[in-house]
Amino acid sequence: MLDLIIFYFAAVIAVGAAVMMIMQRNPVASVLYLVVSLVAQAILYVQLNALFVGALLIIIYTGAILVLFLFVIMLLNLRGEHFGGKQSRMGRASKIAITVILFAEMVAIFKQVAIPERIGTQAAAVAEDFGSVEMVASHLFKEYLYPFELTSILLLVAIVGAVVLAKRDKTEKMEDA
Amino acid sequence: MPDYNLRLIIPEIFLFLWALFIIAFDLGTKRKNPKLIGYLTMGGIAATAVLLYLYHGGISFNNMFKSDPLALFFKVIFLGSAFMAVGSSFDIIAQKIKNHRGEFFGLVLFSTVGMMFLASAGELISLYIGLELTTIPLFILAAYYKDDRISVEAGLKYLVIGAFSSAILLYGLSLLYGLSGTTDIVMMKINLALLYLNTNGIGWALLMAIVMVLAGIGFKLALVPFHMWAPDVYQGAPTPITALLSVGSKAAGVVAFMRIFIDGLYGFADAVMFPLDWGNIVAVLAAAAMILGNISALRQKNIKRMLAYSSIAQIGYVMVGMVAVSELGVGSVGYYMFIYLFANMGAFAVATIFNDNTGSDSIASYAGLSKSSPMISAFMAIFLLSLAGIPPLAGFAAKFFVFAAGIQAGYTWLVILALLTAVVSLYYYANVIKMMYFAPDNPTIKLNTPLSANIVLIIGVAGLIIFGVYPEPILNFALDTARVFGF
Amino acid sequence: MITTGFIIASAIKVIVVVVAVLTGCAYATWLERKLVGHIQHRIGPNLAGPFGLLQPIADAIKLAFKEDIVPERAERVTYALAPIVAFIPAMLSFAVIPFGDTITIMGQQIDMVISDLNIGILYIFAITSLGVYGIVLAGWSSGSKYSLLGGIRSSAQMISYEIAYGLSIIGVLIIAQTLSMKELVAQQANFFDWFIFRQPLGFVLFVICAIAETNRSPFDMPEAESELVGGYHTEYSSLRFAMFFIGEYANMITVAAVVTTIFLGGWQGPLLPPVVWFCIKVFLFMAFYVWIRGTLPRVRYDQLMNLGWKVLFPLALLNVVVTALIYRL
Numbered sequence: 001m002l003d004l005i006i007f008y009f010a011a012v013i014a015v016g017a018a019v020m021m022i023m024q025r026n027p028v029a030s031v032l033y034l035v036v037s038l039v040a041q042a043i044l045y046v047q048l049n050a051l052f053v054g055a056l057l058i059i060i061y062t063g064a065i066l067v068l069f070l071f072v073i074m075l076l077n078l079r080g081e082h083f084g085g086k087q088s089r090m091g092r093a094s095k096i097a098i099t100v101i102l103f104a105e106m107v108a109i110f111k112q113v114a115i116p117e118r119i120g121t122q123a124a125a126v127a128e129d130f131g132s133v134e135m136v137a138s139h140l141f142k143e144y145l146y147p148f149e150l151t152s153i154l155l156l157v158a159i160v161g162a163v164v165l166a167k168r169d170k171t172e173k174m175e176d177a
Numbered sequence: 178m179p180d181y182n183l184r185l186i187i188p189e190i191f192l193f194l195w196a197l198f199i200i201a202f203d204l205g206t207k208r209k210n211p212k213l214i215g216y217l218t219m220g221g222i223a224a225t226a227v228l229l230y231l232y233h234g235g236i237s238f239n240n241m242f243k244s245d246p247l248a249l250f251f252k253v254i255f256l257g258s259a260f261m262a263v264g265s266s267f268d269i270i271a272q273k274i275k276n277h278r279g280e281f282f283g284l285v286l287f288s289t290v291g292m293m294f295l296a297s298a299g300e301l302i303s304l305y306i307g308l309e310l311t312t313i314p315l316f317i318l319a320a321y322y323k324d325d326r327i328s329v330e331a332g333l334k335y336l337v338i339g340a341f342s343s344a345i346l347l348y349g350l351s352l353l354y355g356l357s358g359t360t361d362i363v364m365m366k367i368n369l370a371l372l373y374l375n376t377n378g379i380g381w382a383l384l385m386a387i388v389m390v391l392a393g394i395g396f397k398l399a400l401v402p403f404h405m406w407a408p409d410v411y412q413g414a415p416t417p418i419t420a421l422l423s424v425g426s427k428a429a430g431v432v433a434f435m436r437i438f439i440d441g442l443y444g445f446a447d448a449v450m451f452p453l454d455w456g457n458i459v460a461v462l463a464a465a466a467m468i469l470g471n472i473s474a475l476r477q478k479n480i481k482r483m484l485a486y487s488s489i490a491q492i493g494y495v496m497v498g499m500v501a502v503s504e505l506g507v508g509s510v511g512y513y514m515f516i517y518l519f520a521n522m523g524a525f526a527v528a529t530i531f532n533d534n535t536g537s538d539s540i541a542s543y544a545g546l547s548k549s550s551p552m553i554s555a556f557m558a559i560f561l562l563s564l565a566g567i568p569p570l571a572g573f574a575a576k577f578f579v580f581a582a583g584i585q586a587g588y589t590w591l592v593i594l595a596l597l598t599a600v601v602s603l604y605y606y607a608n609v610i611k612m613m614y615f616a617p618d619n620p621t622i623k624l625n626t627p628l629s630a631n632i633v634l635i636i637g638v639a640g641l642i643i644f645g646v647y648p649e650p651i652l653n654f655a656l657d658t659a660r661v662f663g664f
Numbered sequence: 665m666i667t668t669g670f671i672i673a674s675a676i677k678v679i680v681v682v683v684a685v686l687t688g689c690a691y692a693t694w695l696e697r698k699l700v701g702h703i704q705h706r707i708g709p710n711l712a713g714p715f716g717l718l719q720p721i722a723d724a725i726k727l728a729f730k731e732d733i734v735p736e737r738a739e740r741v742t743y744a745l746a747p748i749v750a751f752i753p754a755m756l757s758f759a760v761i762p763f764g765d766t767i768t769i770m771g772q773q774i775d776m777v778i779s780d781l782n783i784g785i786l787y788i789f790a791i792t793s794l795g796v797y798g799i800v801l802a803g804w805s806s807g808s809k810y811s812l813l814g815g816i817r818s819s820a821q822m823i824s825y826e827i828a829y830g831l832s833i834i835g836v837l838i839i840a841q842t843l844s845m846k847e848l849v850a851q852q853a854n855f856f857d858w859f860i861f862r863q864p865l866g867f868v869l870f871v872i873c874a875i876a877e878t879n880r881s882p883f884d885m886p887e888a889e890s891e892l893v894g895g896y897h898t899e900y901s902s903l904r905f906a907m908f909f910i911g912e913y914a915n916m917i918t919v920a921a922v923v924t925t926i927f928l929g930g931w932q933g934p935l936l937p938p939v940v941w942f943c944i945k946v947f948l949f950m951a952f953y954v955w956i957r958g959t960l961p962r963v964r965y966d967q968l969m970n971l972g973w974k975v976l977f978p979l980a981l982l983n984v985v986v987t988a989l990i991y992r993l
Contacts, residue, residue: 063793
């Protein structure tokens with residue numbers, strides 16, 4: 001019962017904050033709503049026994065990535081008025097239409113897939129140490145070693161690319177000086 | 178314990194290390210020699226091809242890495258497109274890119290490594306990461322002219338679209354994982370079938386997943402209606418990168434499509450997917466691509482934009498073979514991509530050379546080119562005629578096999594449409610040739626081509642003529658790839 | 665599972681810890697002023713009560729009666745929320761810190777820790793990483809240049825030191841093979857098993873990064889008085905300012921408690937009861953904090969960045985690699 005209350009509390013906040021995030025014109029407020037949403041999602045992970053994932057979500061996303069977002073937004077001093085004028089009526093209508101269609105589709109899916117049964121069977125199969133650091137680590141470094149290492153290549157490539165794009169060219173530098 | 182057969186990924190590891198070496202080499206040498214780096218890069222690609230020949234066949238990492246004929250075949254295409262892209266970019270490097278030359282080649286190689294990992298992916302996560310590894314270097318390469326507004330716009334547009342399509346793709350993949358409980362593509366198929374037998378109506382969920390994945394990969398393939406980004410990005414990016422985008426990354430999208438849709442979602446799809454199976458969806462998209470691509474190409478004045486729309490249309494033809502889902506279907510798609518490599522890389526190489534010498538991309542400025550540079554004009558004519566599908570060039574054989582597969586599978590309407598649009602396409606390809614040969618003389622410049630670009634052109638023309646007259650070896654190889662899917 | 669006894673015990677523990685930390689914060693300010701005073705050959709506060717011991721209370725009363733000012737150009741909601749956001753994480757971190765051994769009262773086993781999470785260390789990292797939002801938001805919402813600069817500096821500093829901060833602890837984790845704070849303390853029963861001896865480099869890195877993370881001198885860039893007036897809290901007054909103040913000191917106490925637990929053997933010690941040992945160690949570390957403040961000049965911003973990325977980060981990585989090679993090969 002308590003679990004259910006916490007779940008609905010966190011779920012409503014997570015979704016609500018996510019919706020608020022995209023409704024904001026002020027980018028800082030958007031980031032803040034995203035923070036709230038992520039913290040609520042972390043609570044959901046904790047409820048699923050995935051303590052480790054929940055903690056990582058907060059440490060990495062809210063603790064590092066979103067701080068970086070805030071840093072950039074503040075450094076550029078972006079305010080709501082920097083993001084163009086009003087949207088055209090067509091644009092807005094089409095966005096709303098797509099959202100409604102996707103939402104309806106999702107509801108249809110969840111009605112079709114017999115969810116309670118599936119959750120019942122899945123929950124029984126969960127191991128004792130599910131979500132523990134050891135379990136996550138053994139999945140990551142044994143079973144999924146290959147994609148894990150691929151990711152490291154991907155990150156290296158992204159770093160090289162970021163340096164190439166961001167580094168000031170030598171000729172420019174001389175002109176500046 | 179999983180089986181870690183590292184022998185099979187030696188080519189990929191080598192190419193990755195070689196990319197790092199190129200970057201370090203450029204950083205470490207005092208006197209910058211762009212040609213040397215370029216030839217080193219080409220040498221690295223050739224060496225990878227040799228390694229690929231030595232180490233292939235088998236699976237590794239618990240089915241996550243498959244070194245099967247399909248992967249091998251497409252890896253050859255990727256290496257070929259990277260080789261030709263690097264070969265045709267020497268003048269651009271010398272003239273327009275003053276900084277980070279090593280990184281330019283390095284990123285091309287990184288992207289190629291990504292394609293190779295993607296082609297071998299037997300599992301959704303590796304497949305997705307391979308796809309990202311393919312596209313992320315291309316975002317940067319597209320914006321490599323940092324002072325050119327159009328190039329930066331191209332990079333940014335590609336980045337935004339790429340991120341957006343990745344999100345859609347991931348959502349689709351997560352639905353597939355949620356339904357099947359596994360990321361292994363073959364297991365996924367089995368689990369989905371079991372789930373279908375035991376649970377009522379997963380049809381809608383599966384349909385949603387399929388649409389999402391299709392949209393995600395559709396963006397990478399520039400399949401209509403997910404093609405909007407292609408013309409702008411193709412126009413703004415450095416031309417060799419455009420060529421790589423249109424051949425290498427497109428072939429990567431094709432192989433990803435095959436892995437997910439033919440390996441993972443075909444077979445029981447007809448039974449489950451009332452009343453739609455993905456074949457019909459894709460057939461409609463292919464038809465749209467052929468019509469829209471060809472008709473839009475008619476109006477283009479810029480050769481890169483024209484080739485962009487043409488490549489949108491070409492992917493429509495590829496999809497005709499794809500929807501057949503048969504031995505001939507898979508084989509003809511592979512063959513088509515292989516021939517497309519020569520024709521499109523060649524056409525873009527000519528466009529690169531022309532732009533390096535004249536600074537222009539407009540079709541009108543090709544007027545009278547045959548007088549000043551007869552060889553290059555002849556080459557360009559061959560590439561374009563092959564793209565149009567004129568016998569005896571290889572493009573004809575490619576189109577023939579694809580259409581045959583389509584008819585065999587009962588998509589007669591689609592093939593008729595494809596034939597009609599192919600006639601339309603002849604018009605805009607021929608328009609360029611008309612400009613080069615029959616337009617009144619402009620004061621034209623003699624085109625100087627570096628040795629490496631000549632190599633690229635000769636490879637392109639030789640490929641088109643040889644495989645046009647004698648398609649058997651490649652066709653057999655391509656048909657062999659279909660065994661992967663049990664046809 | 666959840667018995668009444670458990671709930672009562674937990675409630676008591678929470679109240680005791682909160683009260684202790686708040687009192688600790690108040691007297692940390694006294695300790696700081698007194699110690700810095702002596703370092704600088706002054707006496708420090710000495711008028712309110714014996715040895716100036718009532719000074720914190722006087723300060724609190726003074727702050728409470730100040731006018732609460734909201735600048736005209738401030739973003740009101742965020743401006744009001746920021747001090748709370750800064751304050752709460754500082755208090756929450758204490759939930760997983762063990763301050764004593766298990767004791768038995770009325771037949772009930774009671775752990776001297778509010779909650780022994782099996783990912784205790786990660787919990788602390790997660791919670792403390794949220795603290796920066798208070799500072800950043802305060803800087804952004806005040807509508808003042810000084811505040812904004814303070815906020816930007818703070819976020820950049822956080823990002824730069826977070827990585828080395830996290831990595832410096834990995835060495836300990838490799839040896840201990842647990843993330844639970846209680847387990848960590850249990851593994852440091854012998855004096856020479858303290859992780860400060862087994863992970864000297866890790867300890868030094870952790871302390872440096874922790875000082876940077878708590879924005880203390882010599883890394884107090886976000887509130888550098890001589891350049892930025894008061895940094896992120898320039899515009900704040902009265903109780904809102906007090907909340908930042910308490911938050912900062914609570915963060916210091918948290919770090920002292922974490923260092924004690926991870927590196928200095930936690931509550932372990934001879935003769936005296938565990939809780940006393942814990943308090944002594946925390947006190948000594950707080951004194952160390954003040955000592956550093958009293959002796960080292962503030963670093964420049966670019967020095968701060970260089971130190972974080974080019975020195976601490978590689979060293980932390982090296983520490984991880986060496987530790988892994990020695991202990992797990």
